[in-house]
Amino acid sequence: MVSYLQVQNLTRHVGDRTLFSNLSFGIGQGHKVGLIARNGTGKTTLLNILAGTDQADGGNVVYHNGIRVGYLPQQPIYPQELTVIEACFWHGNDTTNLIREYEQCMATEGHPGLEVILDRMEREGAWDYEARSKAILSKLNISDFKQPLSQLSGGQLKRVALANVLITEPDFLILDEPTNHLDLQMIEWLEEYLSRGTLTLLMVTHDRYFLDRVCNYILELDEETVYTYTGNYAYFLEKREERLDVARAEVAKANNLYRTELDWMRRMPQARGHKARYREEAFYDLEKVAKRRIEEQSMRLEMKSTYIGSKIFEAEYVSKTFPVNGNKDRKVILKDFYYNFSRYEKMGIVGNNGTGKSTFVKMLLGEVRPDSGRFVVGETVRFGYFCQDGIKFDERMKVIDAVRKIADYIDLGGGKHLSAMQFLQHFMFSPQQQQSYIYKLSGGEKSRLHLCTVLMQNPNFLILDEPTNDLDIVTLQVLEQYLLDFHGCVIVISHDRYFMDKVVDHLLVFKGDGDVKDFPGNYTQYREWEKLQPAPVSAVKEPREQVNRTEEKAKRIEQKRRMTFKERKEFEQLET
Secondary structure (H helix, E strand, O other), rough: OOOEEEEEEEEEEOOOOEEEEEEEEEEEEOOOEEEOOOOOOOHHHHHHHHHHOOOEEEEEEEEOOOOOOEEEOOOOOOOOOOEHHHHEEEOOOHHHHHHHHHHHHHHHOOOOHHHHHHHHHHHHOOOOHHHHHHHHHHOOOOOOOOOOOOOOOHHHHHHHHHHHHEEEEOOOOEEEEOOOOOOOOHHHHHHHHHHHHOOOEEOOOOHHHHHHHOOOOEEEEOOOOOEEEEEHHHHHHHHHHHHHHHHHHHHHHHHHHHHHHHHHHOOOOOOOOHHHHHHHHHHHHHHHOOOOOOOHHHHHHHHOOOOOOOEEEEEEEEEEEEEEEOOOOEEEEEEEEEEEEEEEEEEEEEEEOOOOOOHHHHOOOOOOOOEEEEEEOOOOOEEEEEEEEOOOOOOEEEEHHHHHHHEEEEEEEOOEEHHHHHHHHOOOOOHHHHOOOOOHHHHHHHHHHHHHHHHHOOEEEEEEEOOOOOOOHHHHHHHHHHHOOOOOOOEEEEEHHHHHHHOOOOOEEEEOEEEEEEOOHHHHHHHHHHHHHHOOHHOOOOHHHHHHHHHHHHHHHHHHHHHOHHHHHHHHHHOO
């Protein structure tokens, strides 16, 4: 097996904080590797170093000679004046650079050097790149190829960047949260795409089904050390627990011995012989083991929820549209929608991007007015809203102060209370981190803090809009358990299939054009049901008609093959 990547003794510090120290691992050809770690441990920093966009404080990163590396950053940056199709060729290989050179030539008066460029494009097969890029963009629900990037949302830009890195077909692909801002159909398509062939892959993702179905290796970054597991996510969970059991046993043994040695250290005089000095050095090594923090599953947060009455909310024949195409057309979000929400209901909302999921909850919260109809909300309902855009913190505040600003403690019921500090510890903020300033937190840690501020308000109706995007898997497990024990109502908008399966008991499926389906089950059950449904009538073609169209398409393809690049471009323009 060919080694594609060797990482040797990699070290990186941020201020007085060590992200990782003497990190070493290798990735071989065809390996599909998932990197798992808590927020703030340096996952994105590590990927940036491997991609060459950041530098380590020590160590080496060595790639196999001649391999092409593609990188999807968590927050891609492009010149805003580019169009969508131009962005697809902005970062790439020699072929995409050649296409960009051609586009610049065509935009220059007189088209200098055009014939030479056309000959090079013919030799390198660059003609197919544009068609492939458009096909991938279409799969990612990007249809306006000439739209300026300045008009795109952050999620749309992430999808364009994903198309950019896939089009280049690199030998080694590095992806940072590739499923963020993708709807469920896109995720399933990407899952299948990455599972094919001998593609070598390293990615960070919170999507556990995605990890399970794509990856054959797991790297876990924990306590400045990397652990390797040969298997998928399910295998990793099993072996990780075994590793933690061994570590706990070592710590327990070290603690017993530590008490004895500590007593000896206190009794011994300062002037010691050689054997005593050897024992003293061994004591300090033992102390490090004894004081190791072994990650334990957080205890269940059985919190007392604010009383909620039988009347929750009723959507009374709600309709909502938005103008599109410069106010020429209207996009239908809801059309005479009626729904009576039940007490203690846990609802999931799914659907493609742009079908109105976030708009629906904003209407429920009173942030957006419906065109007709109304939402009637019960008097006892107390909303807690986690929005996908996050909230603006005063970054000069300390973490603990941001939570105490809401409440000093939370009521657990039965006369028990949980302080703000204790609550933060449940969500993996150590006492040291709680005293840190917010501006020092990673993006995932800020999302985790946002979640804490929502839950600290002790709501009885939680609305979570894409809560999983920037949260690590450990935090997701804590949140899942919290929601399962939550004595109130829940609405979750998420593209995380594992999370939805675990938390919700039924779905609202937004199909677009105002069509909303109520499905009694989780997402996996819905997909299984959907596969059993008969194909739409429009999809069934007359056999002879289908054959004729196939033959016509084959002739057109053969005709294109015989054309020069210039003739193809002219033919394409005639077709449009």
